[in-house]
Amino acid sequence: xxxxxxxxxxxxxxxxxxxxxxxxxxxxxxxxxxxxxxxxxxxxxxxxxxxxxxxxxxxxxxxxxxxxxxxxxxxxxxxxxxxxxxxxxxxxxxxxxxxxxxxxxxxxxxxxxxxxxxxxxxxxxxxxxxxxxxxxxxxxxxxxxxxxxxxxxxxxxxxxxxxxxxxxxxxxxxxxxxxxxxxxxxxxxxxxxxxxxxxxxxxxxxxxxxxxxxxxxxxxxxxxxxxxxxxxxxxxxxxxxxxxxxxxxxxxxxxxxxxxxxxxxxxxxxxxxxxxxxxxxxxxxxxxxxxxxxxxxxxxxxxxx
Numbered sequence: 001x002x003x004x005x006x007x008x009x010x011x012x013x014x015x016x017x018x019x020x021x022x023x024x025x026x027x028x029x030x031x032x033x034x035x036x037x038x039x040x041x042x043x044x045x046x047x048x049x050x051x052x053x054x055x056x057x058x059x060x061x062x063x064x065x066x067x068x069x070x071x072x073x074x075x076x077x078x079x080x081x082x083x084x085x086x087x088x089x090x091x092x093x094x095x096x097x098x099x100x101x102x103x104x105x106x107x108x109x110x111x112x113x114x115x116x117x118x119x120x121x122x123x124x125x126x127x128x129x130x131x132x133x134x135x136x137x138x139x140x141x142x143x144x145x146x147x148x149x150x151x152x153x154x155x156x157x158x159x160x161x162x163x164x165x166x167x168x169x170x171x172x173x174x175x176x177x178x179x180x181x182x183x184x185x186x187x188x189x190x191x192x193x194x195x196x197x198x199x200x201x202x203x204x205x206x207x208x209x210x211x212x213x214x215x216x217x218x219x220x221x222x223x224x225x226x227x228x229x230x231x232x233x234x235x236x237x238x239x240x241x242x243x244x245x246x247x248x249x250x251x252x253x254x255x256x257x258x259x260x261x262x263x264x265x266x267x268x269x270x271x272x273x274x275x276x277x278x279x280x281x282x283x284x285x286x287x288x289x290x291x292x293x294x295x296x297x298x299x300x301x302x303x304x305x
Contacts, residue, residue: 001078001092002077003076004075004076005073006073008071008072009024014068018069020066020067022191022194025093025103026061027185028075030186036054042126051114052114053112054110056229057086057228058107058227058228058229059186060143060225061224062141062144063103063224071095072096075091075093075094079134079135080137082134085119086110087122087130088107088108088109092104092105092140114181116181144224145224146273151304152304152305155269156260157260158264163244163302165300166202166242168199168242169241170239171192172238173236175236183235189227190227193259197255198220200243203243203253204276206285207220220274222273222274223273224272225273228268228270229267230266230267230269233267239261239267241259244256245295245300246299248287251284251286252275254272255271255273256270
């Protein structure tokens with residue numbers, strides 16, 4: 001693997017849990033993909049002059065260690081699989097001082113037109129350069145609790161209504177959320193969900209109760225996640241997030257988010273594995289019996305990515 005990014009966890013990128021927010025893990029990982037583009041002969045891939053660019057179609061992440069404000073970070077990566085139009089890559093986020101691996105991303109990146117649309121063949125120079133960056137998928141990149149399934153087709157807002165999924169978020173794709181093409185930047189796939197999930201009291205009753213008081217003692221922490229993109233929204237589009245609990249045990253809650261456009265069509269979906277974190281002890285805590293019992297009325301086993 002080669003180094004693709006180096007920087008730090010800025011204080012303004014850290015959230016109420018006291019560590020780097022998941023949106024900014026993905027933002028830094030996508031900057032690493034920009035460096036990868038340079039290395040495969042696509043230096044203008046993210047510039048207005050681009051004739052083709054890169055976009056992720058599937059993202060899996062595993063969070064392994066906290067990055068507190070100011071933490072020095074670097075990202076290494078490589079290519080694990082190549083097809084005529086796409087490539088699977090792995091990106092490892094390292095804490096520079098402790099030597100710990102903080103997160104691992106696996107992504108499928110598509111070679112596509114800047115204005116959107118389907119993937120098309122790599123130019124020969126890029127395909128050859130990708131071959132030169134081949135690496136084995138490290139064991140640490142394998143997730144523990146996510147389901148290994150193909151993203152479902154044909155999910156509509158009516159399906160969320162039928163399942164009684166909670167609306168945890170509603171908002172707008174702002175101009176500052178978008179890249180040079182006017183399409184939303186990848187970091188907001190995670191960011192829009194992260195900004196809304198505190199409203200999902202059914203999966204995080206401990207956190208909701210904490211916020212009803214002074215707050216700041218517990219929080220919901222994402223351990224693993226997978227995002228599947230159906231369509232990239234444009235600047236100015238509205239969205240709504242519908243969410244359900246797929247399964248739960250004493251240690252983790254498996255949650256599925258469906259993000260729809262104003263016409264009820266799916267933009268992207270996400271499956272997350274989360275737990276409650278004690279913010280003073282800096283450790284995960286188990287659900288008690290009453291919480292486990294309450295989960296049973298919320299679980300929708302039919303939920304799919």
